[in-house]
Amino acid sequence: MNAIRKPSCAVPECVKKFIDVQRHFFKFPKKQDRWLQWVRACGRLDLEPRGPEYAHQNCRLCHLHFENKWYKINKVRARLHPDAVPTIFFGPGFQQQDNTAPEQTTQQNEENVVKEKVD
Numbered sequence: 001m002n003a004i005r006k007p008s009c010a011v012p013e014c015v016k017k018f019i020d021v022q023r024h025f026f027k028f029p030k031k032q033d034r035w036l037q038w039v040r041a042c043g044r045l046d047l048e049p050r051g052p053e054y055a056h057q058n059c060r061l062c063h064l065h066f067e068n069k070w071y072k073i074n075k076v077r078a079r080l081h082p083d084a085v086p087t088i089f090f091g092p093g094f095q096q097q098d099n100t101a102p103e104q105t106t107q108q109n110e111e112n113v114v115k116e117k118v119d
C-alpha cells in the first residue's frame with residue numbers, strides 16, 4: 001500500500017512557480033472563522049461550500065504564504081502559529097525575493113536597489 005500522496009499547495013500558481021523549492025505544508029484550520037480567512041486569502045473560494053472539515057483534511061498551504069514570524073521550522077518539522085493568516089501571494093506584481101519578507105505594502109520599494117556610495 002503506497003497511497004502516500006505528496007502534499008501540494010492549495011495555491012495553483014505556487015505549485016507551478018516553485019517546483020524546486022523545499023516547502024513545508026500547513027493544514028487548513030478547522031475553526032470556521034480562521035478557515036474562512038485562509039480560503040479567502042488564497043482565493044480558493046471553491047473550497048468555501050465544502051466546509052472547514054474538507055479543507056482541513058484535503059488542503060494545505062505552504063510556508064511561502066506566511067510571514068516568517070508565523071512559523072518555526074526546525075530539523076524535524078514546521079510549526080505554524082495558531083493565529084497565522086496567509087498574506088503572501090503571487091499576484092501579477094509579485095517579485096521573487098530571497099528571505100526578506102515583503103512589507104505590508106510593497107509599492108515600488110526603491111530600497112531593494114542598494115547602491116554603494118561612491119565619493
Ligand SMILES: [Zn+2]
Pocket residue numbers: 009010011014015061062063064065
Ligand atoms: Zn504555496
